[in-house]
Amino acid sequence: MLGLVLDFTGFRNVPITIMLSLVTVEGRDPRLRKIIHIDMDAFYASVEQRDHPAYRGKPIVVGGRPEQRGAVAAASYEAREYGIHSALPARIAQQRCPHLIFVAPRFTVYRQISEHIREIFSRYTDCIEPLALDEAYLDVTENKPGEVSAIAIARAIRQAIHQETQLTASAGVSFNKFLAKIASGMDKPDGLYVIRPEQAADFVATLPIEKFHGIGKVTATKMHGLGIHTGAELRAWEEGDLVQRFGKVGRFYYSRRHLG
Ligand SMILES: [Mg+2]
DSSP, X not given: OOOOEEEOTTSTTOOOEEEHHXXXXXXXXXXXXXXXXXXXXXXXXXXXXXXXXXXXXXXXXXXXXXXXXXXXXXXXXXXXXXXXXXXXBHHHHHHHOTTOEEEOOOHHHHHHHHHHHHHHHHTTOXXXXXXXXXXXXXXXXXXXXXXXXXXXXXXXXXXXXXXXXXXXXXXXXXXXXXXXXXXXXXXXXXXXXXXXHHHHHHHHHHSBGGGSTTOOHHHHHHHHXXXXXXXXXXXXXXXXXXXXXXXXXXXXXXXOOOOO
């Protein structure tokens, strides 16, 4: 059969391999892991809205102020409607939304909440890989309550987070980190999204190329110019052609044929 292996070594320094051949041909495989990616929704901004009722329902950003040449660390969903997102210079954020509220970060509070949610995770597993204060991968293949369903665990964790912190988290459930992280972003905020093994190949095939970790903005634009917009379109390219267009890194985006 014709297989495809994609490596995403640029993904927060975590090497991740997706073996499409495995999921397309063999379907559900008992060796597959059960991975949950938990991501707090607009974390810093949501904490500030929780603690300051005056900020609720308003466009706010946490981070530096425009006059200090600061940048946005987190934007509330109301601010996002103005095209404001994290890493945006505060000055530009203010231009996009003149009544935007700038809030100074309170990292001590964020760290405390982060410890609390990590304690919630630890009720289910000790296989916790934090990515940031508000994000972590959990491997629940083996878990403390002996729960078979990773979806049930994700649901219980989201509920506990909401009850105990009055904040919402989104969860993605799949059989590897790459897909679990993509899944948690699918139904944000306050969402739960599952990518099952038998859906993975189709999912990756239709996934926009810019969502592939390791493919940055510049590469994505270049790929668009070549008519590559999705995983399926990338798969159609020969390795040699990708190397010719992208240099040695083309091998990194690449498709590798192997008989199996
Ligand atoms: Mg988050």
